[in-house]
Amino acid sequence: MSSATLPVRISSIDRRVALRWARDNGVYVALAVLLIYNIFFTPRFMTLENLNVQLVLATRVIVVALGMAMVIGTAGIDLSVGAVMALSGALLVQFSGLPAVLAIVLALLIGGLVGVLNGFLVGVVGIQPIVATLAFLFAGRSLAQLLLVGRNPSIQDQTILSIGSGKIFGISGLVIAAAVAVSLVALIMRRTTFGRQLLAVGDNARASFLSGVPVRRTLIGVYVLSGVLAAWAGVMDTASITSANALSSGLNYELFAITAVVVGGTPLSGGRVRVVGTVAAAILMQLLSSTLIFHSATDAISQMVTAVVIVVAVYIQRVRSQA
């Protein structure tokens, strides 16, 4: 070996280590940088009140993104989540005669049912996830529209409304609602057999099957969770805007969720799910767009910046396939 090649090799290893570190921690660094920037350059941004507002605005994406992260952990994708949110709001209106808790439970169950359908198409029939879940992206929103025809879409029930506007010990109901979802998903991923099997299926489905992992059941389960979480986000959204809206509720949320998952460091190739990273990324994307708004940037500029963040995140992910 010639001595000239040595420094090159060392620096390429350094680079790989650096990239891997950036992949695992990049989202936290970006979040810290953004907050520090705002301390100095954005007046009235770093107030407790504004930060609370920002957090509340991020809650729905957080909840949807957690379900998406688990689906992506199986090397899948769920495009139906935004439509499920809209459907869930319409269902709350539909069930307005029932007690609030029952209406919410029914909405969540129907979200889970959509997941059963998606999971069946992916796990049993063997359709690619992107196509299988695309079907309900269209069907779900239309169904929500049909349910709301000739109905008053506003929500009167105080229990439901309190999720959107209530506070416990000064903490917004939406933040609590999101925290419940985060704890649930963290528990699943850290402590359950299902969570481990989900990652195994994502990393190598054939090896999972030959190791006795119930691959189909796991896939159906993960889409059910995604559907339930999307329905829960739909309840939160409807409660906060105090009425169901089939056209705008959850619109493009599948894309926001995928963005949060990817920026949070979860690889699209499956086998890994980053719960805290996903939450941090959802908050990062929210703070980023409001920072730009505070600086009077237009929506167009804001979306361009989002695009850059996604490209950087995906670039950093590349290290995984090389490692």
Added chain:
Amino acid sequence: MSTTTVDTASPVLEARGISKSFPGVKALIDVDLKVRAGEVHALIGENGAGKSTLIKVLTGVYHHDAGELLHKGKLVSFAGPRAAQNMGISTIYQELDLVPTQSASRNLYLGREPRNRLGLIDFAQMSRDAEALLRDFQIHADVDVPLTTLGLGTQQMISVARSVALDANVVIMDEPTSSLEPREVESLFRIIDRLRADGVAILYVSHRLDELYRICDTVTVLRDGRLVHNGPMADLPRVELVSTMLGRDLESTPHRTRSAAPAADERETMLELRGVNWRNRLHDISLTVSKGEVVGLGGLLGAGRTEVGMAVLGAEAPDSGTVMIDGSPIHRVSPGAAIEAGVALLPEDRKLEGIFPHLSIRDNIAIASLPRLSRLGLVSDKRIDEIVDTFMARLHVRATGPSQKVGTLSGGNQQKVLLARWLCLNPKVLVLDEPTRGIDVGAKFEVRSTIDDLAKQGLAVLLISSETEELVDQSDRIVVLKDGRVVSVLEADRISEDDLIEAIAAVPAEQAGDNRE
């Protein structure tokens, strides 16, 4: 037959001293090959012998590192597959390269369709030409329906016909009969005879000995990237062909001293297969493995060894027959149920079927035992850590720790992690499919002595291996498969490499006599 011209004709395609390396692997080392006009030339070798690489060099897919290629005596260098095709070198792959949704006529004239005066495709003419061509080959098929509506054999013959229509002077066939019915094989052989009579040079890759002796004139054997034999097919007896192809393992591994093997009358059957049939891959397979016994499963590639393993694990549902574990049939065909009943299987393809490359050693070991290590769906990390530590130490897994990702381990250590996954289940029956393939000598030795220990502890082991030396050394009995059937069982004093090779090479009773037409 053109045996007289074989010796005199100059080769249509010749490879001289071809070498080709990939990062970490020397796929071909100084290989010579001459394919002559009117000759069917067999190219054989086990997995990894270099057959595919050689074919890819001959067809312009790869460029060789050293050596030269001559076509009709002239030095050639192919810029790509297209260049080789233009010279008349045509390849029929296992997976057909036809457009399945299009008709036979369209496939036959793809890219060179007959045109009418307006420059548009003349479909009527194309159909007529296609029909004439297929009739010439005695292929009876509707040329205007999509290929998917025709049988696989017909499609394959259309593929051959196309290469002839393209004026091919060399046709390379890579396991052309692997998915054909016997009747279709006959038709294919008729066409091969016809090509030979027309002076086409044919390079024929197959693992089916009967076929090779029936239609091939000359044979080239590759092993570990080197040419090990070349000569007339008829001069190479079956037994020699098999031993040349499989080679002898020269490294010295200690011979096993098996005193613990149960005597025939004391056997306590742990695994039993009764008349298992599966598609056209397994035919009436019956075998038993007793407690403390290692039964070897021998045979050539494609003989059905791996399929037997998959049937035991319940990964494939047999069409008929039963698999019994410890005297009772498995209640449901699925790996989960088989594992619960006490089956463990180390798969043949470690990367595709075994490891979870991005998961830790801990998760890789624990995956199959999760249902046992959890209550109400909640995992006990404490119990997992205990088991992982125990088995990593017992099998000498060399790693930075249980958190290291399995994808970063060496092949031998990956294999030990997989063994740990199965052994921590405390199985009754262990199926090992090529347990020492692709791992270094040291790890090989460790894995082999582990197999001995396991049998001593009373496990029933079914050992699938392509290495005759490994089978002979490790097994108490050897069941030999051929074309999905049990052809012989070697017991005690008949277990030797010579006996095994003879059994693998044996001519099936009903075919003896009509060896060559």
